[in-house]
Amino acid sequence: MSENSLHYHYVVPGDDFTRAGIASSAVKKTLKQLGIYPETVRKLSISLFEGEINMVIHADGGEIDVWIDDEKIVAELVDKGPGIENIELAMQEGWSTASEQVRGLGFGAGMGLPNMKKYSDELIIDSTVGVGTKVTLIVNIVK
Amino acid sequence: MAEYFHSVTLDKDACRGCITCVKRCPTEAIRVRDGKARIIAERCIDCGECIRVCPHHAKHAVTDPLSEIEKYKYKVVLPPPSLFGQYKRQEDLELIRAALCELGFDAVYEVAAAAELVSDATRRMLEEGELIKPVISSACPAVLRLIRIRFPHLLKNVLPLSAPMEVAARLAREKAVAVTGFKPEEIGIVFITPCPAKATAIKNPMGTEISGVDLAVSVSEIYPALLTAMNKCALEGTGPDTSQSGRMGLSWGNSGGEAAATFTVRYLAADGIENVIKVLEEMEDDRLADQDFVELNACPAGCVGGVLNIENPYVAATRMKHLRSYRPVACNNLSGDSVPKELLWDAEVAPIDALRLDPLPERSLEMMREIEKIEKSLYGLDCGSCGAPSCRALAEDIVLGFSTEDACIYLLKDKVDAVRSSMLSLKIDSRDKSGDK
Numbered sequence: 001m002s003e004n005s006l007h008y009h010y011v012v013p014g015d016d017f018t019r020a021g022i023a024s025s026a027v028k029k030t031l032k033q034l035g036i037y038p039e040t041v042r043k044l045s046i047s048l049f050e051g052e053i054n055m056v057i058h059a060d061g062g063e064i065d066v067w068i069d070d071e072k073i074v075a076e077l078v079d080k081g082p083g084i085e086n087i088e089l090a091m092q093e094g095w096s097t098a099s100e101q102v103r104g105l106g107f108g109a110g111m112g113l114p115n116m117k118k119y120s121d122e123l124i125i126d127s128t129v130g131v132g133t134k135v136t137l138i139v140n141i142v143k
Numbered sequence: 144m145a146e147y148f149h150s151v152t153l154d155k156d157a158c159r160g161c162i163t164c165v166k167r168c169p170t171e172a173i174r175v176r177d178g179k180a181r182i183i184a185e186r187c188i189d190c191g192e193c194i195r196v197c198p199h200h201a202k203h204a205v206t207d208p209l210s211e212i213e214k215y216k217y218k219v220v221l222p223p224p225s226l227f228g229q230y231k232r233q234e235d236l237e238l239i240r241a242a243l244c245e246l247g248f249d250a251v252y253e254v255a256a257a258a259e260l261v262s263d264a265t266r267r268m269l270e271e272g273e274l275i276k277p278v279i280s281s282a283c284p285a286v287l288r289l290i291r292i293r294f295p296h297l298l299k300n301v302l303p304l305s306a307p308m309e310v311a312a313r314l315a316r317e318k319a320v321a322v323t324g325f326k327p328e329e330i331g332i333v334f335i336t337p338c339p340a341k342a343t344a345i346k347n348p349m350g351t352e353i354s355g356v357d358l359a360v361s362v363s364e365i366y367p368a369l370l371t372a373m374n375k376c377a378l379e380g381t382g383p384d385t386s387q388s389g390r391m392g393l394s395w396g397n398s399g400g401e402a403a404a405t406f407t408v409r410y411l412a413a414d415g416i417e418n419v420i421k422v423l424e425e426m427e428d429d430r431l432a433d434q435d436f437v438e439l440n441a442c443p444a445g446c447v448g449g450v451l452n453i454e455n456p457y458v459a460a461t462r463m464k465h466l467r468s469y470r471p472v473a474c475n476n477l478s479g480d481s482v483p484k485e486l487l488w489d490a491e492v493a494p495i496d497a498l499r500l501d502p503l504p505e506r507s508l509e510m511m512r513e514i515e516k517i518e519k520s521l522y523g524l525d526c527g528s529c530g531a532p533s534c535r536a537l538a539e540d541i542v543l544g545f546s547t548e549d550a551c552i553y554l555l556k557d558k559v560d561a562v563r564s565s566m567l568s569l570k571i572d573s574r575d576k577s578g579d580k
Contacts, residue, residue, distance in 0.1 A: 006511055025424065033539075034507045035499035038296035046428050070504055143504070 005069035006030070012052055014060030023064045024049040027075075030068070037142045044073050044139045047119040051077045051135055054112045057098055058082065059133065072121075073139045083129035091117060148346040150204045150339035150359075151189050155179050157201035162527035164193035164202060169416045170292065174540070175530035185497040186292065189340040190285040190416050190441040191450035204339035204451055207358040209365060212247060215331025215357070217323050219315045220248040221308065224255040224388075224396030225337045225446040226362060227466055228459030230373060234469060236386035242372035246365070248333070250319060255392030257311035259475035261304055262391055262404035264482045268302070269405060269435060275300050277411070277426065277434035280401055282306045284344035285441035286419055287492065291349075294423045295494030300437075303488040305350060307395060308334055308341060310486060312355030333358045335365055337449025338442060350488035361451040389473040397460045398445035402438035412438040414445050500543070514538045522553045 008030075010023040028045040048064075055062040059081025067074045084090050093114045096103075117123050122138035160178040172186035173193060180193075180201070194202040212218045220243050227236055240251045261282075268274055281287055281302045290297050305313075312332045319330045334356045336342050342359040394400030398414035411434050413422045419439045425431050442448035447463065448456035477483065500507040500514075517538040524534065529550035531537040540546035548554050 004508070004512070006508065006515065024428070028424075028427075030511065032293070032498045033500050034511060035496070035502070035504060038494075042296055042427060042429075049428055049430075068508070070508055141504075 002069050005067045008066045008068075010064040010066075012055045012061045012064060014056060016061075017053075017056060020052045020056045021049055023052055023066070027066055027068075027073075031073070034068070040073075040139060040142050043119040043121075044075070047116045047123075047137050047139070048075050050112045050115045050119075051075065051137065054135075055079050055081070057112075062132075070141065072141055075137050077135040077137075078132065079134075080132040083131055083133055084125065084127040085129055087125055087127060147184055148343060149182065149184060149187050149189055150206065150342035150346075151182065151187060151191060151194060152203055152205050153180055153182065154201045154203055157199050159199050159201070160530075161198065162530065162532075163196050163198055165530065165532050166527055167192050167196045168532065169420060170289065171532050171536055173532075174545070185495070188285045188288040188292065188441075189338075189343040190289075191339045192416060194339065194450045204342060204361060206336060206339075206342050206361040206364065206451070207333075209246070209360050209368070211358050212331055212333055212360075216329040217250075217319055217325055218248045218331045218333060219250045219252055219319050221252050221254050221311050221315060221332065221334045221356070223308070223335060223337055223341075223446060224253075224258065224393045224400075224463070225449060225452060225459065226335055227393065228396060228447050228463040229362065229366065229452060229454045230370065231462070233462070233466060235384050236388075236466070237381045237384050238373050238376055239369070240386060241376040241381045242369050245372035245376055246368055250315070250322075252311050252315035252318070253386065253388045253392070254307045254311045254334075255388035255395060256475050257314060257392075258307035258395040258401070259388060259392040259404075259473045260310055260477055261307050261486065262395075262401065262473075263475070263477045264304055264486050265302060265401075265405050265436075267477070267482050268304075269407065274302070277431055277437045278302050279426075280436070280438045281350065281488075281492075282395070282401060282438075283340065283440050283446075284349060285338070285340035285416070286439045287349055288340075288495070289416075289419070289441075290423065291492065291495040292497045293420075294427055297423060297426055298492060298494060300426070301492065303350065303492075304482075304486055305488065306344070307392075308344075309348070309351060309355055313485065316355060331357050333360055335360055335362055337362050337446050337452045339450065340441065348490075349492050350490055352490050362449070363451045363453060366453050386470075387474055389471045389475075390467040391473040392475065393463060393467050393470060396446045396463055398440050399438065400445065402436050405436045407435040409434050410436040410438065412440075414440040414448065415443040416441045500539075510542045513542045517541055517548070520548075520554075521551060524553070526552075528552045 013019055024045050028041055031041045059079035062079030065076045089095055091113050116137055120137040121140045124136040127133040158179045160175050162175055164180055165173045165175055170186045170188055172183045173180050243251050279300045315332055316327055316330050320327055336359040345354045345356045345359050348354040391404045399412035402410040402412045413419050444456035444460050447459040500510045518535050521534040529537050531540055
């Protein structure tokens with residue numbers, strides 16, 4: 001990212017569904033003020049929200065950094081959770097390791113990563129079992 | 144473009160410059176400047192929250208005085224469903240209908256009757272399957288303007304049908320012309336408005352070029368005179384029931400009424416502007432994709448919660464439930480197989496670009512960096528003393544050139560402290576020097 005990019009940092013607390021979505025809402029508001037094309041705002045907002053929820057469900061929270069410049073939005077989601085054993089499997093729609101309790105809340109439908117892929121222009125997953133996961137998602141800004 | 148008319152206005156003499164309205168405005172459209180509240184016209188959605196919360200009654204809704212009806216040869220009044228919940232002891236709609244005529248109106252056309260036609264059209268369009276789901280109701284003008292400003296992406300989901308008020312106005316005028324033989328412009332169509340947003344929608348219609356309503360008289364103005372007329376009519380006795388609407392149309396006055404009349408079970412109804420915003424945020428992120436219909440009302444409990452109404456919204460809603468129990472399910476249906484095009488929008492409802500910092504993206508980015516920097520320099524107390532709703536809003540105002548850092552009393556205090564410290568040290572220096580002499 002260029003030196004002039006905007007940078008935001010968010011801490012996502014674990015096991016607190018009421019606070020998940022704070023980063024995506026805040027970034028959404030900023031993007032609207034920047035006059036970013038609505039479809040681009042929506043893509044970022046959906047994919048980032050999915051990432052936030054994933055952190056709450058699977059990783060006991062984590063940290064998010066978002067950079068915005070005039071070409072793209074980059075979000076880096078880092079957690080110290082259990083890691084993803086089989087990324088290929090995790091990318092399949094409907095596949096989930098979420099607990100019954102989480103499913104009871106209406107989450108864990110196995111659409112998290114697939115949606116992050118669908119609503120971003122680039123998705124990079126770097127995960128080590130027992131260490132944690134770093135997800136980088138990039139949405140290009142349409143001019 | 145002509146300047147946008149807003150029904151919500153400020154009485155400068157009554158305003159004390161407190162920040163109650165500034166804090167509560169859902170679109171951050173109010174600032175206190177020079178001790179008085181100012182409304183940022185392009186952001187205001189006329190929801191009436193500021194009227195509701197102002198402790199000094201300094202916020203008003205501009206509506207038309209009842210005396211204006213005298214301009215017209217033949218006057219037709221359009222009572223909204225919520226009006227029927229304002230008064231006690233009613234078992235039919237006839238008493239209010241008769242009392243409205245007692246006040247000088249020649250005919251009554253219930254908005255609830257037109258609402259039943261809009262419901263019928265909505266059901267047909269949902270069945271045809273060409274609408275983008277979830278379909279968002281277009282009846283509340285405050286919500287529609289909010290979507291245009293803040294959720295432009297969702298405009299494609301909005302039901303492209305005229306609001307019942309507009310449908311009622313058109314049908315009422317056609318009927319009046321047929322009955323009297325007068326010219327359309329000699330007929331006065333008068334809506335009794337429960338909220339400022341409807342009064343604004345008549346001056347700045349959405350989905351049509353010109354509103355069919357000529358005057359908007361507020362419920363609060365007509366309330367006492369109508370009560371007196373009702374008492375008189377009750378003594379004299381009313382004629383047979385001539386009311387035009389059923390349960391379905393009347394239920395539009397309460398949150399959930401319009402949605403239930405779509406006959407789908409997959410619907411959501413939210414009321415109160417803060418709740419509406421939360422639902423729109425969810426919709427924008429595709430989290431309500433399993434719903435067919437979403438009804439949104441800016442006022443708590445729906446139109447019965449309109450800020451120009453007299454009765455407590457929940458009391459009014461309960462009364463309306465009682466009233467509805469005496470009515471048939473519906474009294475109005477569309478004829479023919481298709482939705483008549485007169486019910487459809489005939490003008491584009493476009494996004495309003497009121498949030499963007501600057502038309503140039505690079506400039507917006509630069510301004511945003513500046514905003515972030517200033518925000519970090521502020522105390523983050525969101526005290527509102529500067530006249531903006533939050534420190535963030537002040538930072539934005541500074542960068543947009545509408546305010547300065549000196550508006551912050553805490554930064555100002557820091558400055559004064561710094562000046563005082565240097566003054567004190569100056570004084571000691573000068574005494575030492577004078578002592579030398």
